[in-house]
Amino acid sequence: MLKVDLNCDMGEGFGVYRLGHDEELLSYVTSANIACGFHAGDPATMRKTVRLALDKGVAIGAHPGLNDLSGFGRREMKLTPQEAYDLVVYQVGALQAFARTEGGELRHVKPHGALYNMAAVNPELARAIAAAVSKVDPKLMLLGLSGSELLRAGQAVDLQTVSEVFADRAYEPDGSLTPRNHPDSLITDPRQAVQRVIRMIREGQVCARDGRDIRLRADTVCIHGDAPYAVESARELRAALEQAGITVRAAG
Secondary structure, X not given: OOEEEEEEEEOOOEOOEOOOOHHHHOOOOOEEEEEOOOOOOOHHHHHHHHHHHHHHOOEEEEEOOXXXXXXXXXXXXXXXXXXXXXXXXXXXXXXXXXXXXXXXXXEEEOOOHHHXXXXXXXXXXXXXXXXXXXXXXXXXXXXXXXXXXXXXXXXXXXXXXXXXXXXXXXXXXXXXXXXXXXXXXEOOOHHHHHHHHHXXXXXXXXXXXXXXXXXXXXXXXXXXXXXXXXXXXXXXXXXXXXXXXOEEOOOO
């Protein structure tokens, strides 16, 4: 039986500012990665998003990012492994507290933005993040880019790892995501995105930007909630997966 998780980054507003369509998207995804206050989010937003996810039966994950609110955590910063460890422990612990006080449990951790991409290729940074997650709670799952250093680091400390693919992002020949500043970084055609996702799940392959097929593992698919027509795209993707006989449910 083929199965896959659909995850979405959520709770990425701040104060009076709102971003994305969290409440609507929670009807279609099975896992929510909730911002923890560094790249986005604040205590009230964290609590409200946790509550929304629990009410919808969606698995809750922490989405720790770099301390760069104005850059939305998408600009690289130089971090020592100790600094990375500390910021992940801090953010995961905060989200875990909100999950428990609202009557739920934290299920997974997925780094955000530049931290995610840096950890995909930097073994020292990856090991620091994996160690932080393991120390907070070794039962937590670690989400990372398929084939990345982050997943290898998680496996080395006996964390359950979840290989992630992206419905709306282009891939480079080495398996990395095409940088967002490249004009071809996003897949804007919903039908093309759906076809790519189904192929990644069924065949473990995706066509890179240069036209070559690369291998990957698709345990979970990321949907970006701040993308145009995000709700419609999520609804179409979920319906297409179920029509293709692929079970959609939370990882683990």
